[in-house]
Amino acid sequence: MSTPTATRLRAGDASVTVLSTTSAFVTSWALRYFGPWWNAAPVRVEDICAGPLVTANVDAQAYDDLARRVTTVPHDEATYARARLLLARDDTGTITAVSPAEHLAYRSEPCAGRLVVHGEAPEPVALAAARLAREMIRAALLRDGWTLLHASAVAHDGQVLLSFGSKGAGKTTAALLLAAHGHRLLANDRVFVKSVGADVRVLPWPAAAAVGLGLLDALGLYDVVRERLRAGERLHPTQHPEVTAALLAGRREPLWEPDGRRERKVQVFPDQFPDWFGMELATGGRVAALLFPRIDPAAAPALTDGDRTLGEPDFMSGSTEDRYPDAFGLARGLDPAGGDVARAAVAERLAVLPHRQVVLGHDSAANAAFLTKVADEL
Structure with missing residues (x-):
């Protein structure tokens, strides 16, 4: 023993x-x-x-x-x-x-x-x-009154920028580009949030980050990952074997599930962001602003008009958490994504913070420069 x-x-x-x-x-x-x-x-x-x-x-x-x-x-x-x-x-x-x-x-x-x-x-x-x-x-x-938002997040000097959107909207793109240019990565897909006084405090949700092969290539990280794998290092074991095979073979186009509805992505350990990519991690902060990105391959990065604000779909819900039901009695009847009172308090505080809607193209250098400028202004 x-x-x-x-x-x-x-x-x-x-x-x-x-x-x-x-x-x-x-x-x-x-x-x-x-x-x-x-x-x-x-x-x-x-x-x-x-x-x-x-x-x-x-x-x-x-x-x-x-x-x-x-x-x-x-x-x-x-x-x-x-x-x-x-x-x-x-x-x-x-x-x-x-x-x-x-x-x-x-x-x-x-x-x-x-x-x-x-x-x-x-x-x-x-x-x-x-x-x-x-x-x-x-x-x-x-x-203790925390709830879960479906958002990516980066932090700078304790101030957090949250990015919202459905799958493919650009949450991960925005977070990783900012994390590669001076911000700290706090979350790839979800965060804990709680209204404390006039602030909304943020904590990360540790998880393997899912990054598509195309996005990995666009961010300039594909060759880093491939060389690490060829040297014998591993990504998270939840990664599909076909993704690993594609990386080793040098394939860069997206891989899809057999039904064509879901992309099979690279699964990155949290510690691989600093160790492989030089992206530092944040441990928390307070929300300073909200970003609503949209990807348009033909567009140049820019601010856009619209009335997109925080909504119910931006909070995690019980239906999205059914992969891990409370089989072991840990939550004792609590909503696995947070209660209505906590959500309402967070929504009220976030509604008065600066909001920006942006469109991002497929030029990662231009996207990074634009997002850094927007984040600095916010």
């Missing part, structure tokens, strides 16, 4: 510790995945005395024992992280679950803030532990 190791995460007033008694890979993964975004840091095991805890071990026998316990009693079935999950609840509120396809078994004590995951291999256990730790932080922040 290896030496027990632990990583503690903090976001706002919420914290959780990831502990493993069998694999340092698990806690190293949490340290890498959450990094500065959630103040991830090693902690001595003897200093863990209270607070939410995820214990994650590579232990085939413990997995078999929990899996057998679930399947031999009455249980429900759900889909969690796109995998079949069998769940059993006892009269104390403890939830035991097994994901047969992933060879993962769980035991959750929601009221005690304790969750255990066992599996047969280090990487699936590490992925599950990070996912659960993130869900525990989310639940704590939701209880």
Whole structure:
């Protein structure tokens, strides 16, 4: 048995510790995945005395024992992280679950803030532990009045610029171009926000960032990624194997799912933004302005007219969060994207901040110069 190791995460007033008694890979993964975004840091095991805890071990026998316990009693079935999950609840509120396809078994004590995951291999256990730790932080922040916006974000001197829009509108393009030119990247697709006095405070949502092959090429980052992969480094394991194959083969055109509705994208670890691309990460700030980009390949970057303002689709909703339903009782009935009161308070504060609608073309250098000018003025 290896030496027990632990990583503690903090976001706002919420914290959780990831502990493993069998694999340092698990806690190293949490340290890498959450990094500065959630103040991830090693902690001595003897200093863990209270607070939410995820214990994650590579232990085939413990997995078999929990899996057998679930399947031999009455249980429900759900889909969690796109995998079949069998769940059993006892009269104390403890939830035991097994994901047969992933060879993962769980035991959750929601009221005690304790969750255990066992599996047969280090990487699936590490992925599950990070996912659960993130869900525990989310639940704590939701209880504290935070809500989730569907937006990218960059920060400069503590002031945050949020970019809104549906898929393909240019949120990621705007964020990465600004992050490459002096701003700090705070989020690729979603952020936690909370109304505090006259301000709207922002916290990042750590996740692998999805970047299309075409956008990666337009940003001048394609060759960096390809050379890293050829040298033996890896992108996030949720990336589709066809994307990796395309990168290694030098293909730069977009890849699509078989139904043609969804692009298969490069999945970038948070720590790869500073390490591979030289883009620094931000850990929070206050919202200073809102940006509503639109991509027009034939256009030169410019301000545009229109009445686009913050709306209900710009908040994450329960339907968008159904990949991770509250199977383990962590949110205890809370809306996984935030309550109506929190949303209303945020919307009211954001409505009075400067708004800009912009069109971006396919000239990345021109886009970057234009966006930097707009951001500086805001």
